[in-house]
Amino acid sequence: MKIEVVYALPNEQTVKQLELPEGTTAMDAVNQSGIIEQYPEIKELELKLGIFSKGCEPDYVLSDGERVEIYRPLAADPKEIRKRRATEIAAKKAAEKELKAAAKAEGSD
Known part of the structure; x- marks a missing residue:
């Protein structure tokens, strides 16, 4: 299934498009996207995730076409x-x- 993982900073946005198996969770997608390696500061945050602007738990099971969003603190x-x-x-x-x-x-x- 096709999934996007996104992370946005004030002046830049990163979108990773992935092909993942059924049963993949939101956290699995984040880990497989490589975004945490690209932005190590994410490790320091209390990770908050969402799907199309609605919060979700890391163990949320994704459906084809969904976009996992990694939220920064306000x-x-x-x-x-x-x-x-x-x-x-x-x-x-x-x-x-x-x-x-x-x-x-x-x-x-």
Whole structure:
């Protein structure tokens, strides 16, 4: 059966296409892909796997055509990122409002 194993970093993505026997697990596919040898830092991670963006256990038995994804830990808390982005947008809007008010005040002189 045909299986893909993928691992993505912020600036690069690795996709390995494999031909594996029926009964192969997600972890078997990762091990046979050679990605762990290519990216040794994966050994240090608590390995999280998924199939087409849905988490799975390492012993999940694969079906033909599935893609095993190796997930990295989040670099930042998504809530904090959204909060920071909202603060930046609010500050930008306030600055634009001030500029418009200043331009309007100059125009009325």
